[in-house]
Amino acid sequence: MSADTSLLTLLTTTPLFAVGLTLTAYLIGNGVFQRLKRPSWLPAILIAALLLAGALALMGLPYATYHQGATWLTVLLGPATVALGMPLYQQLPRIVELWRPLAICLPIAATLAAFYSLAIAWLLGSSDTILASLAAKSVTAPIAIGITEQLGGTVALLMGALLITGVATIPCVSLTARFLRIDDERLIGFALGLNGHAIGTVRAFEISPTAGAFASLGMSLTGIFTAVLLPLAWRLIGMGS
Amino acid sequence: MPALSGFLWLISYWLIGEVVIYFTALPISSGVIGMLLLCVTLAMRGRVPSSIAAAAQPLIALLAMLIMPGVVGVFFIIGELSGQWSAILIALLLGTLLSVVTTLWLLKRLIKPTHVR
Known part of the structure; x- marks a missing residue:
């Protein structure tokens, strides 16, 4: 083991090892996802995340060391979020067509997205820290991290909540859409982005560019709305004190 | 090369977002501000420059991979x-x-x- 450990120390002196690991897990995850004929209950990101966690555990590589190297990838999350402005612009005419119903739906749906889970967790006796970590579960990662820090939650648990919420949103949306007989890609996309943040948005882009644009819109509006109102609401009910 | 200048545009918008946050103390991420600014700019120009498309398309396709390192933390x-x-x-x-x-x-x-x- 000691020889392995020193090799691991050598490899992790460069961020390229963590970047390479992430790319490998992502590519294999995608390959398996395609091979399984794109199941909606098992998105590629979940397969890849499981593979990556398994690989880290097998090698005995501490998560903190990995995460430090992977910063070289995660820093791209900033420009990638900005890039979503492009599909948003391309779908602008269709969005403008629907601005009134979307403007009514968003505040209600975004509030309830946080409220339902918080109420259930609270009823089941979760601690204040856990509640604070779950509150931003439907918000895209870069915004959600800021909100969670403000509320006093754990960022690692938030990321888990984001994964579970995002992954669960996909089958929930397809089942509910079938149940309510909705086949409008705009509505499906908006619901995916509003509830399932980046993971739902990625799924929406798999459906069509229109669904993707509405998902980007839902994701960003939910992010902005929650970022502004959640910390305020938290203070009002006296959770943050 | 067009992808590179498009990428510089995306980075610049993100940095402008940071500046906006610094001066306004808005509790929003700079990525979202950059996204809205990019959308407004494109709407004013009336088309998507090929350089921005060349940089934005691959980045959007990689979005899921970019959140993976953070997501994996939950297993630990x-x-x-x-x-x-x-x-x-x-x-x-x-x-x-x-x-x-x-x-x-x-x-x-x-x-x-x-x-x-």
């Missing part, structure tokens, strides 16, 4: 929260189902179906 805090997980899972899964149903139901009520397919 499972031990710390033992005993709490069932409550957390039930809250997230049931909460998500309820909120998806509410969202879609609301949208259906508010929008007359026009069947865009």
Whole structure:
């Protein structure tokens, strides 16, 4: 083991090892996802995340060391979020067509997205820290991290909540859409982005560019709305004190 | 090369977002501000420059990979929260189902179906 450990120390002196690991897990995850004929209950990101966690555990590589190297990838999350402005612009005419119903739906749906889970967790006796970590579960990662820090939650648990919420949103949306007989890609996309943040948005882009644009819109509006109102609401009910 | 200048545009918008946040103390991420600014700029120009398309398309396709390193962290805090997980899972899964149903139901009520397919 000691020889392995020193090799691991050598490899992790460069961020390229963590970047390479992430790319490998992502590519294999995608390959398996395609091979399984794109199941909606098992998105590629979940397969890849499981593979990556398994690989880290097998090698005995501490998560903190990995995460430090992977910063070289995660820093791209900033420009990638900005890039979503492009599909948003391309779908602008269709969005403008629907601005009134979307403007009514968003505040209600975004509030309830946080409220339902918080109420259930609270009823089941979760601690204040856990509640604070779950509150931003439907918000895209870069915004959600800021909100969670403000509320006093754990960022690692938030990321888990984001994964579970995002992954669960996909089958929930397809089942509910079938149940309510909705086949409008705009509505499906908006619901995916509003509830399932980046993971739902990625799924929406798999459906069509229109669904993707509405998902980007839902994701960003939910992010902005929650970022502004959640910390305020938290203070009002006296959770943050 | 066009992809590179497009990438510089995206980075610049993100940095402008940071500056905006610094001066306004808005609790929004600079990525979202950059995204809205990019959308407004494109709307004013009336088209997407090929350089921005060349940089934006691959980045959007990689979005899922970029959040992976953070997401993996949850597997390493499972031990710390033992005993709490069932409550957390039930809250997230049931909460998500309820909120998806509410969202879609609301949208259906508010929008007359026009069947865009």
